[in-house]
Amino acid sequence: MPIERRYVDAASLNVRESPDGNVVGKLARGQEVQVQESRAGWLRVVGGDTSGWIASRYTCGTAGCWRPVPAPTPVARVSRQSYGSGCPCSGSTNCIGPRGGRYCITSGGNKRYR
Numbered sequence: 001m002p003i004e005r006r007y008v009d010a011a012s013l014n015v016r017e018s019p020d021g022n023v024v025g026k027l028a029r030g031q032e033v034q035v036q037e038s039r040a041g042w043l044r045v046v047g048g049d050t051s052g053w054i055a056s057r058y059t060c061g062t063a064g065c066w067r068p069v070p071a072p073t074p075v076a077r078v079s080r081q082s083y084g085s086g087c088p089c090s091g092s093t094n095c096i097g098p099r100g101g102r103y104c105i106t107s108g109g110n111k112r113y114r
Helices: none
Strands: 005-006 012-014 023-028 032-039 042-047 050-055 104-105 111-113
Touching: 005 042, 023 050
Parallel strands: none
Antiparallel strands: 005 032, 012 023, 012 050, 032 042, 042 050, 104 111
């Protein structure tokens, strides 16, 4: 008879044959498991077609309680062009200097750093 219901709060959670034992299966985020026994931070569970031991710290107690997976942070795009003088400031083109500075070439032929 189960002692409680828990929900997986990890992207993928290993199910083991014993606490700290060999991996025998995996559970997905949000999957419900029935706890059969609790021992020193480990839960013996039955969930879906898998049974075994999981770490209790990767579970939560109510449906929908798991943390959503954060969206990836967008990476800023940097226009990398040549090191020459073909980067007029009148356009949107940037040159990248040998030490990583972004610049353009003014109409007078001088570098203007951005």
